[in-house]
Amino acid sequence: xxxxxxxxxxxxxxxxxxxxxxxxxxxxxxxxxxxxxxxxxxxxxxxxxxxxxxxxxxxxxxxxxxxxxxxxxxxxxxxxxxxxxxxxxxxxxxxxxxxxxxxxxxx
Amino acid sequence: xxxxxxxxxxxxxxxxxxxxxxxxxxxxxxxxxxxxxxxxxxxxxxxxxxxxxxxxxxxxxxxxxxxxxxxxxxxxxxxxxxxxxxxxxxxxxxxxxxxxxxxxxxxxxxxxxxxxxxxx
Numbered sequence: 670x671x672x673x674x675x676x677x678x679x680x681x682x683x684x685x686x687x688x689x690x691x692x693x694x695x696x697x698x699x700x701x702x703x704x705x706x707x708x709x710x711x712x713x714x715x716x717x718x719x720x721x722x723x724x725x726x727x728x729x730x731x732x733x734x735x736x737x738x739x740x741x742x743x744x745x746x747x748x749x750x751x752x753x754x755x756x757x758x759x760x761x762x763x764x765x766x767x768x769x770x771x772x773x774x775x776x
Numbered sequence: 777x778x779x780x781x782x783x784x785x786x787x788x789x790x791x792x793x794x795x796x797x798x799x800x801x802x803x804x805x806x807x808x809x810x811x812x813x814x815x816x817x818x819x820x821x822x823x824x825x826x827x828x829x830x831x832x833x834x835x836x837x838x839x840x841x842x843x844x845x846x847x848x849x850x851x852x853x854x855x856x857x858x859x860x861x862x863x864x865x866x867x868x869x870x871x872x873x874x875x876x877x878x879x880x881x882x883x884x885x886x887x888x889x890x891x892x893x894x895x896x
Binding site for chain 1: 822
C-alpha cells in the first residue's frame, strides 16, 4: 500500500500568512495526487487534483505543486474560513489511500 | 446541480448488517463511478469500495472483502452500501462520492455522510 505522510500535523498561523502543507508518498504517484479540505461536521471538498489543478470554484489562493513522492499545498494568504483539516489522496496505486491530515488553525 | 443525498444515521449491534443509500441527482447516473469512503470518529479517511453504475461492476478494498456489497438501482439513480458482520471498529461516518469526471478517481462532490454506530 502506498502510504501518504502529511506534515505538520497542526499548523497555527494568522490571517494573511502563508501556509505550506506537505504530503510525502512512500512510492511514486507521478502526478496522481489530490488535496481535500474538511471542516467539522462536513464532507471533504476537493481543492486540487492532478497535483496542481484547482477544482471548480476553488479560490486562487490555493495552489498545489510536486510530483513523484513530494507534494505541497500552499495557501498564499490565509482567510479565517480556511480553518480546517486538509487531506491528500493518491490514485496512482490500489488501494486508494489518504494521508493522515494536517489541521490548519487560524490564530 | 449535482447532488448526493445519503440515508440517515444508524445504530446497530455487533454482528448485524447495515445498508446505507446514496441518492444522486443532477447528472447522468450511469456516466460516473460512485465510491464509498469512511471516517472513524476523529480519524482520517479510508477508501471502502466503488461501483460502476452503468455495468454494476464493483471493486472493494481488501479489508472489506467478504462482508461488503455495493449495488445500484438505475431506475432511481441510487447506490447502496451494505456492510455485514459489524464490529465496533466499523463505527464511522460513511460517505459516498462521485468521481469528478468520467475516468478519474478524484471525488467531487460528496454526500453529506451517514453515521453508523455499532454498539451493544
